[in-house]
Amino acid sequence: MLCSKKVSNSFSPCRFRETCLQVLSLCNSQTLKEGACVHSPIIKVGLQHDLYLSNNLLCLYAKCFGVGQARHLFDEMPHRDVVSWTTLLSAHTRNKHHFEALQLFDMMLGSGQCPNEFTLSSALRSCSALGEFEFGAKIHASVVKLGLELNHVLGTTLVDLYTKCDCTVEPHKLLAFVKDGDVVSWTTMISSLVETSKWSEALQLYVKMIEAGIYPNEFTFVKLLGMPSFLGLGKGYGKVLHSQLITFGVEMNLMLKTAIICMYAKCRRMEDAIKVSQQTPKYDVCLWTSIISGFVQNSQVREAVNALVDMELSGILPNNFTYASLLNASSSVLSLELGEQFHSRVIMVGLEGDIYVGNALVDMYMKCSHTTTNGVKAFRGIALPNVISWTSLIAGFAEHGFEEESVQLFAEMQAAGVQPNSFTLSTILGACSKMKSIIQTKKLHGYIIKTQVDIDMAVGNALVDAYAGGGMADEAWSVIGMMNHRDIITYTTLAARLNQQGDHEMALRVITHMCNDEVKMDEFSLASFISAAAGLGIMETGKQLHCYSFKSGFERCNSVSNSLVHSYSKCGSMRDAYRVFKDITEPDRVSWNGLISGLASNGLISDALSAFDDMRLAGVKPDSVTFLSLIFACSQGSLLNQGLDYFYSMEKTYHITPKLDHYVCLVDLLGRGGRLEEAMGVIETMPFKPDSVIYKTLLNACNLHGNVPLGEDMARRCLELDPCDPAIYLLLASLYDNAGLPDFGDKTRKLMRERGLRRSPRQCWMEVKSKIYLFSAREKIGNDEINEKLESLITEIKNRGYPYQESEDKLYHSEQLALAFGVLSVPTLAPIRINKNSLICTHCHSFIMLLTQFVDREIIVRDRKRFHVFKDGQCSCRGHS
Known part of the structure; x- marks a missing residue:
């Protein structure tokens, strides 16, 4: 109304021009769209050639209607000057259209216009954002050529460019770009380092800033406090910064108070965060949202809801970020009821179409609901779904077991023009891994290579998991070789998958690659390697890993202890397995199952059944794995009726479906x-x-x-x-x-x-001095010493009058070859441990029983089904195959 009245009351072109300028000035200062109403009268009166008027109108369009409308007006302007170009270029930079901003800068130079310090500053900011160091260096040359190198604004912008893009220049040397480097210059450098995740360098620069006698302001501390809490520099650095800002007398405004609260929340010190919030009476929606988000991050959902109540009682209404945090709280505790309550409030305030709220709704319903229906509805309610929206939907379908549908959604996402991020790719690769779809995995790998997406740690690990899970270990190793960095998840994933594929020897080789990468084992990787040793039945490697668990302090982790029980059991050493079990502070179900299974497979049937009774007395509920071991034990021990009782008690007593x-x-x-x-x-x-x-x-x-x-x-x-x-x-x-x-x-x-x-070729293997030796049936051994030893043992059996019968094929069996090698290589007091990929044949079983009647050795053979412990002419299987 104000604009229309002023226009209608203007009669002369001169007065009309002044009125239009007043309107545009007012609307520009207050960002009012109504100012555009003067555009049409300007054209009618013929003032579109007035450059000053057009530049003011261009500025208004850029502020109120976006860069598209502003560019349209710019293209229609009959005359343009440096202000016109700078206005449009700055608008593109401000709206993060950095590539287009640099294109405009090139066009400006091509038109013959000479840029000023504001033009150059905007172009440099776009170079910083895009990492275009070479382009920025050329603009720097223009700055020098125009004699603007001492301009404070340009100097600060150049500091930002070099700090972000050129690691070879030490940050404090960049102060040469700025005359009398002040707090703004130092803070700009610190901010650039923080934004590029160079957190250690940012703190070091802060120290140099203090040493140079430049005292930080609130913006300096906001940037430093915004750094993640996982710096590896100790959790106390945030508290030191807090104490220093008090020492320097920095005013505690809302922005700074919010940053301190966020810092304490990340450090899991919500009590300190609340104390800071109460130091001044000023609150706004951003501060309250930070408090609520902090409680959510620290799994204090009840406190987050109470903070919402306090916020509303103080007269401050929650915004989209507040509701997004509260919906994330519902997801964290998997409370569908709580999430639905917040959803209803979101609808009441009209925020259901907001991208942040919509994404949180999709995530909440996908995690908390038993179906995907509500999650899909929430997704469809988002006007323009972004990569987070699509990723939440895809992850939700994959988590609900709809892997094929998640792959289809990924294709829809690409068709919609939304580019996946690393989490999207790792999620969809996880779905491919579950499906064991190598074709889809290869397609995704091809897409990653074609689009030149950086294979970051998450994507690389997901590719390793998908390939290794599909039995393509060579491809998994190839991906590892292409990754710039590997972490413990990379190698643990590979080792676990190799174990699942039965390639235990290759799983153990992963340890060497970890050592080469200086990646230390954690409890999960250690458990995988111990399981690999158990799969091979190799005692020495298992013992070495056991020693490592003591040195690293992981012996107290149940996952490691359970793997050790399993490993010793698989090696036929129940004495060591039981010793490890007794050292477990609180044995869980897996611990007991490992003990019972080990006792049963080692032929200690009564001990296995007794362990089950102890398990029940300890208050640990059995599961389907427990009963599988019990029925197996009864089968091996010829305890028919007791085995039947265990089977029928599964459903009747324990409600476990066989x-x-x-x-x-x-x-x-x-x-x-x-x-x-x-x-x-x-x-x-x-x-x-x-x-x-x-x-x-x-x-x-x-x-x-x-x-x-x-x-x-x-x-x-x-x-x-x-x-x-x-x-x-x-x-x-x-x-x-x-x-x-x-x-x-x-x-x-x-x-x-x-x-x-x-x-399948019958093979035996055994470990001697940390080396694995393989023996195959029907193969002649070139080692004369082994052949001679075996012949002497057979001759001794015959000479003693034992009923020994030659094998029908007249060739040595793999068990016999392994046994002869064991007698030669294994210390006299140590048991000979032989592993076999098939059932032991009756011929070899009889041969070993006869041998132990005159050779004082304990011989342990682990075949495909069970252990055979031979001693003094007897076997633990008692004649049961």
């Missing part, structure tokens, strides 16, 4: 007990579709008890499911041989050969 593995153990238990028809009934009535494993289990039981018809039926069913498994043919052939039908056995083996099937 899985397919439990039914396999149950069939084995019944089969070993001779109740073959009952075992068949279990297979036919169980709530799972039978697989080849459960049929092979019953086939093996038929072999033990000579039931040929049922065995043939099981073999037929196995072959229907897995016709390429040579173990089925070998079990059936053994069944025929044991039943006195050798012709059928030979025909079965011939059929297997005709179909091109071969059993």
